[in-house]
Amino acid sequence: MPTSNQAVRAVITTLRVLETVAELQPAGVSAIARSTDIPKSSVQRCLVTLREAGWLTSSPTDRTQWVLTGRALSVGIHASVELGLREAALSTMQELRDETHETIHLSSYSNDHDLVVVDRLDSDEPVRTWVRLGSKVPMHASCSGRAILAQLPDAEVDRLLSGTLERFSDSTPADRDAVAEDLRSVRELGYATNDCAWRPGVGAVGAALLDPHGRPVGALAISVPVQRYDAERARSLGPLVAGAARRISAGLPRT
Structure with a gap:
């Protein structure tokens, strides 16, 4: 013994x-x-x-x-829909990764207003982006965060953006007015973009995942090294991530 x-x-x-x-x-x-x-x-x-x-x-x-597994991720990341989110997203994430050859991130938005990376499918390119699973994502500085903000009521957006907004780079929207201006574009396009606003050297496009009640429960993002990212690439990837997010949202369980 x-x-x-x-x-x-x-x-x-x-x-x-x-x-x-x-x-x-x-x-x-x-x-x-x-x-x-x-x-x-x-x-x-x-x-x-x-x-x-x-x-x-x-x-x-x-x-x-x-x-x-979803069981492991549920410890420390307090999101009630997480397991269903990952299960619903996996096949679409794989399709999106294979189509774009870029890294795909899935983030969960919880009731305590945390946005956390819960899954990642890596690019097959030799130069790729990377973020640790379990990383907390800034709402104002990330395309995932701003995609979610665009789906929330104004009063909730105001609460989430109260106080000082951290500036991660020169392109970070670091005040409420700058974020609000960007959110108008996000609502029009159906996806958010990010040109090194959170992580230097990384561009991204992201779209919100909505539960059957229309409440954002997470976001899907395509993350790209700046060597392969510019405005034209963002315009080509944006509709892809928006379409993938709609397919995932359609498969989310009703709670």
Whole structure:
């Protein structure tokens, strides 16, 4: 029988593997072992344990790679619709990634007004964008955030934009009037754009995901390195992300 210290170490090792998958996903055994300095055999045992517990599963596109389940993402990211959101979005995200060859991000908008990245499908290009799953996304500075703001009542927008808005770059809309002006364009186009307003070197287009009641519950975004992003590319990608968001929204469960 393992001692109490051995049992504690085993739990800590398993949690380290879970945290590493959350950071790197999709991740294979070798990548996890390199990142954690845990032997591959131990990593494999932890992965099997976490799969049996419902925290991890194999990637739908590569069975040797591991990703978080909705159960894992629901811990620490308090969004009631998250599992249904990811399930409804996955196939459309894959189609959009394959069509654009760019990274696709799915963000969840929760009742406590946090916008959090909950899923990501990486570009197959050698130069690509990357953001950690679980990252909190600024509402005013991101295309996902502004796509959601455009779907909210004015009073809620005012609450979300109260106080000082952080400036991430010269192109960040850092006051209420600048954001409001942009939201008019977002409502007209059906999608928001972002030219390095949040993350330097990254352009993006995004559209809101709406539940059956018309309430925004998240956003879908195409994220592009500036080497492949300009106004013309944004105009070509915008309708694609807007159409994909409509298809996902149509599949969201009624709560």
